[in-house]
Amino acid sequence: MRELRLIAALARVALMNAAQYRASFLVDLVTGAVSTVGIVLPLALVYNHTERIAGWSFHESLLVTGFFLLLQGAVGLAVEPNLSAIVEGVRSGALDYLVLKPVDAQLVASMQRIAPAKIWHLLAGVGVVLWGLSALPSPSLVASLTAVVLFVVGLFATYALWVLVICTSFWFVKVDNLSYLLVAVVDAGRWPVTVYKGWVRLFLTVVIPVAMVTSYPALALLGRLGPWLAVQGVVVAIVLLVISRVAWLLALSRYTSASS
Amino acid sequence: MPSRVALWPLAVIDVRQLSKTYRVPIKEPGLSGSLRGLFVRRYRDVHAVADVSFKIEQGERVGFLGPNGAGKTTTLKMLSGLLHPTSGDISVLGFTPKERKNDFLRQITLVMGQKQQLLWDIPARETFELNRAMYDLDRADYRRTLDELVEMLRLSDILDKPVRNLSLGERMKCELTAAVLHRPRVLFLDEPTIGLDVEMQLEVRRFIADLNNRFGATVLLTSHYMQDIAALTSRILIIDHGRLCYDGSREELAQRIAPERRVIVRQHVPALLALGFVEDHGRMVTTAAVDQVNMLLEEVMRRAPSAEIGVEEVPLDEMMTRYFRSRGERRDPS
Incomplete structure (x- = not known):
């Protein structure tokens, strides 16, 4: 109950904060559109020359692309703004005040900011998924639910990864570049995972499980995701969340507040 | 309650025997020093707090x-x-x-x-x-x-x-x-x-x-x-x-490091210069040991009967300046 009240208070503040920047709604409308075109257009160009890539037709690939846009949108909406604020807080020492509050610092630090303008990216993602589905047999209810659940689980896995990167900032102080690296790796998720072979595929599904967030929900919608893979996705997410929690607690316990 | x-x-x-020691990398001068620092770091200990005890x-x-x-x-x-x-x-x-x-x-x-x-x-x-x-x-x-x-x-x-x-x-x-x-x-x-x-x-x-x-x-x-x-x-x-x-x-x-008082005459009285007063923003100021203050005041009143006179403790910041200066001299007798 207490946590719920705290979450409500945090959401209120995050929204008020975001409302200060009305211009970003327009800016993100444009960047959302540009990045959608930037991802869909190359895909369309490649499919001009071939029917299938690694077994995926154009409209099947659009599902992956749609989930990728949704992932970008969700990370930009709620994950990235908070975690970059933590990095900044470690550097400036502003985290001091948070650490001295009788609350779970991870909960508060993960919910202080929100970028509602990223809603455009989410809408674009939904649009692209629907476009893909329009030319495919409509998925069953179970398949649709599985896809949604796997996507949400995948989001938590992505959050956990970001937290792990952030935790290193408690040691190395300046890690903004690391999160750019992560963004670059996440970018690999825009292609169906079966395009990748061997170690790379394993890396993208288990270590940095972006494939899980984009390809698995698409496979579920297509009715091609075995139950074993669905379970694997959930397990990977839980393991990552546990590891990131432990890393966070460890990092916090050795937090040394910066300057005076 | x-x-x-x-x-x-x-x-x-x-607080009992509280200490905090930081290990800080030694920054070597120049570009080559910085580059070397990337690979081999030498550290030194900084004792930010050492053996501090008190109760409140x-x-x-x-x-x-x-x-x-x-x-x-x-x-x-x-x-x-x-x-x-x-x-x-x-x-x-x-x-x-x-x-x-x-x-x-x-x-x-x-x-x-x-x-x-x-x-x-x-x-x-x-x-x-x-x-x-x-x-x-x-x-x-x-x-x-x-x-x-x-x-x-x-x-x-x-x-x-x-x-x-x-x-x-x-x-x-x-x-x-x-x-x-x-x-x-x-x-x-x-x-x-x-x-x-x-x-x-x-x-x-x-x-x-x-x-x-x-x-x-x-x-x-x-x-x-x-x-x-x-x-x-x-x-x-x-x-x-x-x-x-x-x-x-x-x-x-105050008794330990500044056991004197400051005597201030709030007007310019040149006759007081002979008593060791100095002029300060139109006032006359001097310091005197506590047991000398009364004598000094009598002397001042004789020479400037209508003046407004004040006696003050040495301000805290001046006390601190003196305190740290005396400590510094003790530590570094050169």
Whole structure:
């Protein structure tokens, strides 16, 4: 109950904060559109020359692309703004005040900011998924639910990864570049995972499980995701969340507040 | 009321042989040095706080003095639980600060004059509301405390302005409010008046004294402004190079390092120059040992019968200058 009240208070503040920047709604409308075109257009160009890539037709690939846009949108909406604020807080020492509050610092630090303008990216993602589905047999209810659940689980896995990167900032102080690296790796998720072979595929599904967030929900919608893979996705997410929690607690316990 | 406290007053803060040592990489000069530093780092130990012990009782107001880098802030951070001591024991309200237990955090506060917890883009009232949720304060209690603080600090006009539009002084008042909404029993204040103009300094000082009187809060304060310390605290801790070198009342300190009085004649009387007075902004000023003061006053009244005369203690900041100078000479006899 207490946590719920705290979450409500945090959401209120995050929204008020975001409302200060009305211009970003327009800016993100444009960047959302540009990045959608930037991802869909190359895909369309490649499919001009071939029917299938690694077994995926154009409209099947659009599902992956749609989930990728949704992932970008969700990370930009709620994950990235908070975690970059933590990095900044470690550097400036502003985290001091948070650490001295009788609350779970991870909960508060993960919910202080929100970028509602990223809603455009989410809408674009939904649009692209629907476009893909329009030319495919409509998925069953179970398949649709599985896809949604796997996507949400995948989001938590992505959050956990970001937290792990952030935790290193408690040691190395300046890690903004690391999160750019992560963004670059996440970018690999825009292609169906079966395009990748061997170690790379394993890396993208288990270590940095972006494939899980984009390809698995698409496979579920297509009715091609075995139950074993669905379970694997959930397990990977839980393991990552546990590891990131432990890393966070460890990092916090050795937090040394910066300057005076 | 907890009976244990009433029957057997324990020290609110009990610090024993506290030390904090930082390992800092040695920066070698020049580009080649920097490059070498990337691969092979050599470290040296910096003893920020070394073997410090003291006790503070319930409701005391204590001033923490020392030059920059003496270890004041490091000590406050260890007392509040932000930093882990390298060795030694700290007990604050019976808790070990570094464990950062919620029951401990609910009863203390740390204000850092150079950092802010107020959310920059929205009104201070929203930060207060957020703190209410974080400390899980009862709404009625919270309202009462906030009303009281708003009245004490005259905040009613600035509560609903975005923090970025507030002046430094207004912001500091809101920072203090955010820091004490949960009615902490112990206040750690690190440079709470830094950068404020004189009037605002006075207001913040009055507020801290008021908090101590009304809520019975124990206050440990550091400040660059000696007037803060002089006005707010009767007990002084002096720390230098990480070591506690004085713990006692201001009067004792004055007797030890400045056992003289300053005699001021508030008008220009050239005849006093012969008595050792010097002119200072149209006034005549000199210092005299305590047992010489009466004699000096008689002499002054004979030479300038109508003058207004004052006798003062040596100001605290001058005392400190002398104190650290004498310590420096002892340490470095060259």
